[in-house]
Amino acid sequence: MDSPVRNEPLPTAGAFFESFDGWAQLLKAHALGATEGAGAEPLPAEDSGAAETVPPGEPEAAEALPWRPGRRAAMALLHVVDDGRDSGETIRLRDDTLIIGRVTGGVKIPHDAFLGRHHARLDRLPGGGWLLTDLGSSDGTWVRVMTAKLRPGTHLQIGGTRLVFRRGDDGAAAFAPVGHSAAADAAPSFPCPPAPFLLGRADALPADADPGLPTLLLDDPFVSPVHAEVVAGRSTWRIVNRGLNGLWVRIDAPVRLDTVAQFQCGDQRFVLEPLTANS
Numbered sequence: 001m002d003s004p005v006r007n008e009p010l011p012t013a014g015a016f017f018e019s020f021d022g023w024a025q026l027l028k029a030h031a032l033g034a035t036e037g038a039g040a041e042p043l044p045a046e047d048s049g050a051a052e053t054v055p056p057g058e059p060e061a062a063e064a065l066p067w068r069p070g071r072r073a074a075m076a077l078l079h080v081v082d083d084g085r086d087s088g089e090t091i092r093l094r095d096d097t098l099i100i101g102r103v104t105g106g107v108k109i110p111h112d113a114f115l116g117r118h119h120a121r122l123d124r125l126p127g128g129g130w131l132l133t134d135l136g137s138s139d140g141t142w143v144r145v146m147t148a149k150l151r152p153g154t155h156l157q158i159g160g161t162r163l164v165f166r167r168g169d170d171g172a173a174a175f176a177p178v179g180h181s182a183a184a185d186a187a188p189s190f191p192c193p194p195a196p197f198l199l200g201r202a203d204a205l206p207a208d209a210d211p212g213l214p215t216l217l218l219d220d221p222f223v224s225p226v227h228a229e230v231v232a233g234r235s236t237w238r239i240v241n242r243g244l245n246g247l248w249v250r251i252d253a254p255v256r257l258d259t260v261a262q263f264q265c266g267d268q269r270f271v272l273e274p275l276t277a278n279s
Helices: 022-035 182-186
Strands: 017-020 076-081 088-093 097-101 120-124 130-134 141-150 155-158 161-167 173-177 197-201 215-218 228-232 237-241 247-250 255-257 261-265 268-274
Touching (some): 130 141, 130 268, 237 247
Parallel strands (some): 197 215
Antiparallel strands (some): 076 268, 120 130, 130 255, 141 247, 141 261, 155 247, 228 237
16 A cells, blocks of 8 residues: 555645755764765876876866666665764664654654654655654654744744744734743743844843844843844744754644755754755
């Protein structure tokens, strides 16, 4: 029987958020830097008696493109990022499906209490790319993005703070804290000023803030002095990342990942690196 992935319409990034965060490319650069110079010394050029030259102003043509498989689906790499670092364990995705969970799956993290027994699934798509699906976890699956549309009910993570965007019947907007404790859920909401405005760290020095825009202050050491900016769009507000630790959005439907993307399950972060022709 065909997989349900083949029968359901495939979501696009623009249907939920507008772009992935290119920060994840740092992991790729780190991996490449670690391998440079580690191989054997280059072979000496053949002595033909005369040096080959390229006419001035003309680029040197490559002899051939590096070989890659053309009769099977491309492999992908899943980086299980170590705590507070840009590196970690790398898993090669050769199967069509990978389950991430606390108890079962291809990636198991038993000591993460916020990870569901079967938390999330990656499915290879027939036309290329991967589908990330949350499997009904209570903590959710989060993706790191550059910018996202703010709709009522949108869940965000800024630094270590999780917020949900609300709009009242009168149109007034606010960010309400969400968490795993009664104290977090009972914390007061942050009424939003008219856009544009900023979200930043409460104890930041005045010189680090943007004096030209109002700022909602978060008491969180993982929040940058200016972490995100909310701007007015044609029909909805958008939030744009400006912080070191990124802007994260909880997915409420399966999301297609065609490029390098970072996501979080429980307290564990991952980077998916599809090995496409442009990798």
